[in-house]
Amino acid sequence: MKTFAALMLLAGSAAAADVTYGEHGMALFGGKEGLYASHLPMFHAPHDYQVVLQVHVADPATDAALRQRLDGKTALWTIAPEKFELSRLAPQAATPLRQFKADLVLGHFEQGGKTQYAASTIVVDKVLFFHKLSPEQRASVSSTYMQIGDGQQRYLVKQIDSRPDYDHIIAYRAARGAAHTDITVIKRGLSQPNAAELAAALHAQRNTIRGTIYFYTDDLK
Incomplete structure (x- = not known):
């Protein structure tokens, strides 16, 4: 029987084998009428997909506070998530990604942004757009x-x-x-x-x- 540690190692190896596995930063926008996240793409793996999601924060208080702060404004917010396979957001994914942990950042998370809500659970309500980019x-x-x-x-x-x-x-x-x-x-x-x-x-x-x-x-x- 495989030990728990061995099973975790196998799971990690499987995730690493997916070329879309990585930290997929996103722009976060919206307000009271809806929250949305747009993957920040590049022309190389694992980021060579344009993806737009409709989301909400699992914690109701954080979700309400975030919507209030974003509502009607154009200030940039970004999502700095845990690593996951972007392919799991594809419409026909075998194991769709339903939620993930992320820091919610005022500003760009790689360019001096400040975390406002750490380790929040982001729930994926709907994949609005999913498209692989051509290099x-x-x-x-x-x-x-x-x-x-x-x-x-x-x-x-x-x-x-x-x-x-x-x-x-x-x-x-x-x-x-x-x-x-x-x-x-x-x-x-x-x-x-x-x-x-x-x-x-x-x-x-x-x-x-x-x-x-x-x-x-x-x-x-």
Whole structure:
């Protein structure tokens, strides 16, 4: 009979064999209407996937406090999680990842951010987007943004579809009953589109664009 230590070693070896195993930092955004996490991708394993999740914090008090602090704001928060296999978030994963432990950080967890809620349990409610990135160099003349959120408090997340590219998350306030569709804007290199361009694509007023939550290019060159 195998000892407990031996079983744990075997389990660790199996996890390490999955090329997506690692510490998968995420941008955290949302508010009272919903919480979301967007994996911070790169063009190499184990981070070569763009993944967007709808989540909540298992502890109700922490969840409520976090939503209150994020609500209507564009300050960057990030998730510094324990290591896990990103492949377990795939729609057809054999053993789906239901939850994981993570520090919730005000700012970027690798760039001077400050932990606000340590060792929180993050529950994965829904995988909204899961896509493997291609490492090939290629250009795109347009950028497509996914709409995240069903109420008035919504977000635009750029689909990473070229190399080099940029990771971009925007907060905006939708009109009641506004369509929940992807939008496309002209791409100008690695420059983010301005509020007027985004509002025009949404058929909305410019002042509905609240601002950028996250914009980064260095990891996508």
